[in-house]
Amino acid sequence: MPERIQCEFFLIRYVPDVVKGEFTNIGVLLREAGPSSGRDESAVVRFTRDWSRVRCMDADADIGLLEALEGEIAERLRHSATDGKPVMQVLEDTLSNSLQITEARAALAESIPAELEQLMKMYVEPLKVKAERRRTGRAAITAAMRNEFERAGVWGLMRKRIAASLYTRPGDPMKIDCGYRAELQRATAGGIIRMFQAVSLEGDVESAKGLAFSAPQLREGVQRVEDARLELTAVVEPLRSVSSAEDEAMERYRFGVEAMEQQEIRVVTVSDLARVAETARVELRV
Structure with a gap:
């Protein structure tokens, strides 16, 4: 059995009203765990593709901006791997007031892509109903x-x-x-x-x-x-x-x-x- 990779992940949450404190998870950031070296080559991020829960919480949510933010975070993470900027500082610089990130949680992964997919299913994506509407x-x-x-x-x-x-x-x-x-x-x-x-x-x-x-x-x-x-x-x-x-x-x-x-x-x-x-x-x- 191949040795599993020690990882840590963060959940990215949409919080339309910080006073109420209500939120929904919209993304996951995953990276290999280990001694901090200031470099995060393994860090990957993915946002949801189904924004129905965000729209239910906030009908005026700017979905286009949230979608674009995923690419912006990924781009900054790539730069952080070469300029030594810690991943948490990248996120703090990038996330808007309506977005929050959780504390790190541990995970054991067979591979980074497979673990990211599993975490998205567990924490972010809404449960699929049997009569799911076909996209057209x-x-x-x-x-x-x-x-x-x-x-x-x-x-x-x-x-x-x-x-x-x-x-x-x-x-x-x-x-x-x-x-x-x-x-x-x-x-x-x-x-x-x-x-x-x-x-x-x-x-x-x-x-x-x-x-x-x-x-x-x-x-x-x-x-x-x-x-x-x-x-x-x-x-x-x-x-x-x-x-x-x-x-x-x-x-x-x-x-x-x-x-x-x-x-x-x-x-x-x-x-x-x-x-x-x-x-x-x-x-x-x-």
């Missing part, structure tokens, strides 16, 4: 995107909920789901930034039209701000998901795809995500 539309696409990028080990290296206003104009409400700067073997002038947006074509095509409308400004803005070429990818459902519907639904689907492709937006389906994630893994040198 954009929610299903975004979940599939995250799953594949996580499987490839690159999700933590990607930017999340990228504000289009950084590249277009102030007040633009659009957020691009995720993206990264590609590390190419043959570096092009300024490089390439790849961005990915989940676009559901099951119901209507307004989101496709909106992305197509914004694409030229995004492309110009990325060139100006980042000195890089933008490759914008829309991830959609496969056509077969609407093939049994009425002809009008299929026509809307084709219209949405064509509208985006006319603006040089690369369109892929969820079936292509494994290949897309593998490309990201190579380009980010994971």
